[in-house]
Amino acid sequence: MIRINTISICLSAAMMSYCVPALSSEPSPSLVLTGDTVFVVSPDEPEAVQRAVRDVRDDWYKVLGRLPTVLEAPPEKKTWKGPLVYLGYKAPWFKELSREQFAGPESFVLMATRDSRGNPALVATGSDARGAIYAAYALSEELLGVDPWYYWVDKEPEYKGRVEVTSDYRKHWGPPTFKYRGFFINDEDFLSWFSPDPLNENVFSLSAWDRIYELILRLRGNTIVPGTFPFPDERSGDLASRRGLVNSQHHILAAGLNTYFFPEPSKYSYVKHPELFERYWTVCIDALKDYETVWTVGFRGMHDRPFWWNDPEIKTPQQRGEVIGRAIAKQVELIRRVQPEADIIANLWWEGADLWHDGHLHLPEGVTVVWADDGMGNIRDKGRVSEGQGIYYHTAMYNGRANQISELVNPGRIHHEMCRFIRAKATEYFVVNTSDIRPVPMTTDYCMRLAWDASEELEKSDQQAMDDCLLDFSRRQFGDAVAPELAKIYDEYFTTPYLQKRLRGDCGVVRTAWNMANMLNNWVVKNERPDQKSLDEVKSELSMYEENTARFKNLYERALALYPDVPANRRDFYQFHVLTTLDLYRRAFATNAMLADAVLAMAEGDRDKAIGHARTAVDEFDRIFSALRKAEYPPWRGWHAGEIFVHLTPTRHAIIRCSASLSGEAPPPPINVRENYRRIQEYQEPFLKNFPLMYPPKTR
CATH class of the missing domain: 3.20.20.520 (Glycosyl hydrolase family 115)
Structure with missing residues (x-):
């Protein structure tokens, strides 16, 4: 079971069956939350709730400067006069603290009040265990400013030292839309x-x-x-x-x-x-x-x-x-x-x-x-x-x-x-x-x-919902200064015909490069000239590759122009989510345009021209790897190293091989890549004797 360091309260036998006196009818004072604010969490709360409380304590440390003390029951009236934060749902004191009639499962409330001893209290509780967990995390998000995605989008909360909560603060959530x-x-x-x-x-x-x-x-x-x-x-x-x-x-x-x-x-x-x-x-x-x-x-x-x-x-x-x-x-x-x-x-x-x-x-x-x-x-x-x-x-x-x-x-x-x-x-x-x-x-x-x-x-209409989503994300992640223009860039990105009408993304555009590189290599090495239908398709697609190269170049340059106005602590994630994405598509489409030019040059009998286009394709594709490295900063060094499903490394190898074949140079050595799921699932191989389980039943 998860353990949270707590201060045990010595209670009389009568207090062990806890009963909360009636709450005072006087107005609740405002709460000032600091590193000295005390949590009250019953040891009877389930492990899942205790784990959520631990996360909130970490949030508290980041925003208010110290880990809060955790008590297992409310303190005696004479021993504490400061604010208290009550978390959980099983303890008997919640019946009087919130008096909430929850609308259904997984519902919760976050509210300011006073406890029976007159202490200012912040109550985060729910209808059940998950409701209590959501309430704890709502405290972090609503009052401490912790983004639920903080780890994944590099957005650690800012230190504040103190947070004031109005005396009439009360918010309800639930029940959820989907079960x-x-x-x-x-x-x-x-x-x-x-x-x-x-x-x-x-x-x-x-x-x-x-x-x-x-x-x-x-x-x-x-x-x-x-x-x-x-x-x-x-x-x-x-x-x-x-x-x-x-x-x-x-x-x-x-x-x-x-x-x-x-x-x-x-x-x-x-x-x-x-x-x-x-x-x-x-x-x-x-x-x-x-x-x-x-x-x-x-x-x-x-x-x-x-x-x-x-x-x-x-x-x-x-x-x-x-x-x-x-x-x-x-x-x-x-x-x-x-x-x-x-x-x-x-x-x-x-x-x-x-x-x-x-x-x-x-x-x-x-x-x-x-x-x-x-x-x-x-x-x-x-x-x-x-x-x-x-x-x-x-x-x-x-x-x-x-x-x-x-x-x-x-x-x-x-x-x-x-x-x-x-x-x-x-x-x-x-x-x-x-x-x-x-x-x-x-x-x-x-x-x-x-x-x-x-x-x-x-x-909302679909368009209004999309507009609101893009603007809200831009504001939350990158600030008001760049949000309106960035939302427009996101909109043009998401409405790119290649992405939305052809339903193709990064896998599709890279797979196209793979296919054309292999077409060229087979043409030279195996004398397998593509049929006319395939050549006509390459010719018809060339303008699309060129148009998308220009489109994503424009989007990238506009996004790059916003970079100085992005808050300094958000620029790394801006590089990852915005600039690297746009640069990847720009370079991939440019690669495809060069490979298409090489195919068409070969069809016209101009091998020298094909060689030049193929070499340019190698350079363009290598710039994808440079873009990905820019998006790998602490703590995400090496994030893209394990990539196998877009097939970036095999595609690069195929392009280099076709360039070498066209030039009459020695092909690169074959690459040894354990592609797809085998590499991912190889950790299970020592345990296959226990199929269909991982471990022998006696070890569970």
Whole structure:
């Protein structure tokens, strides 16, 4: 259990059954909060609340200069006359301190009052444990000025020394719009390299997981899908529970089964080997049964593909829907044996949605339909959303087209899609796929704001919501001086036709360079001249590459001109989120333009001209790496070193190789890159003897 240093209060036997006298009717004095202000936190508060209090104590130290003393009960009247901060929800004194009639679960209040001894008091309490956690973090955000994203956006709070709270201060929050709200941490290439687990037993360190859980709770979320391919008994899930979060799974981890290292690929068939899957599901469910869990049911193939990749004999949509339906029914049966009242979702990812739309997939009673988007923010329900359903969304996506290093999803689209579901009362579940979180704070923050409370957003048009989102983010992160112009730059970025009409992001523009470099190399080395259709496509796209090079150059130069007016302590993050993003796209499009010129020069028989364009492409692409290094400052040195899903290093190698081939030079030595998930998941390999668990059951 988490321990907070406290000063124990010696109480009489009568005081052990604590009873608060009636509050005075005199006006409450204003509170002046300082480093000497005392916290009152009952030792009976659950560990998750105690952990949140510890975070608030850290905030207190940063803003007010000293860690507050923590008492386990209110002090005797004669021993203390200063202000007190009451945190938690279980202690008996909250019944008299707040007298709050909470509107529902996870609701909370932050208020100034006086306690029964006449001491000025600040009360942060909630309807339940998570309500109390949100109240504690609201204190930090509302009164101390702590940004929930402070760690991820390099925004430590400013030292103030004292904070005054008016005597009539009172704010209420809740209940939330969506019942379940949280993150899916997916495609963990940056985090796994940047913050490795010293014991090599988690996809990245537990300290990084703890930062993520803290962020979710500060954003008033309550749910986590802890990784792409975790085993059900990995420590990250246990830590999430101890933090007060609900564990959940994504579409490939049905019933908690991690299929990445499935030990017998030849038996990956629920038709031929149902007993094998049911045994594995039973073990995984047993590992998770004591945690608060939103269970995911479904059936996909290995490596996140449709199951018929492993079972090609199942050919018709009707047969495929029937197999998935049988698997889901069995999973639900097994889950209900250990958690009869469990909340269960079916995440209709890709083929699942198609089969459901076509009437081939049927779900057991009590299973919540969760609609997925296409990876770029467009939810694939075809307008068929109905009450009680939910959303699986993306602000980052690895699919060879979308984004891993930069923002992509238009906030207006987020508003349109989420509010469409909210109006339909499809608010049971919302999880947003953030990949490694740090590149997408704007859009992820907006998603979580809507998931918590969309009341102020529902009446806005999509354009107004987007305008407000961009301006608000610009002000909060970079100050009033640059916010109006920066919001315009963000708007032009998010409305770039390549990003929004073609639905392409950093992955897409880099993949294009990869494809053209390989086209040139094969042409020279293997004498594989592209067909005319391919050459015509390159020619038609050249103007688009040139237009976007100019567009992003303009945006970059305008953003650079704002840099001197950005507050000094926000310039590092400005470099990361604004300048490096714009420079990356500028250089990537310039690379594509040079490679397209090289292809067309080869088609005209002008090899010398092609060589010049290819060499320029190498130089332009190398400038992407320079831009990324500028965004790596303490404490984020080496952040991009683990990048594998945009394929920057292999693409650079392909461009250098094609340039060498054109010039008749020796090709560069082959690169040894363990791409994709194998490098990320290799920490699990020593434990595969325990499949489908990480550890032998006796060690749990």
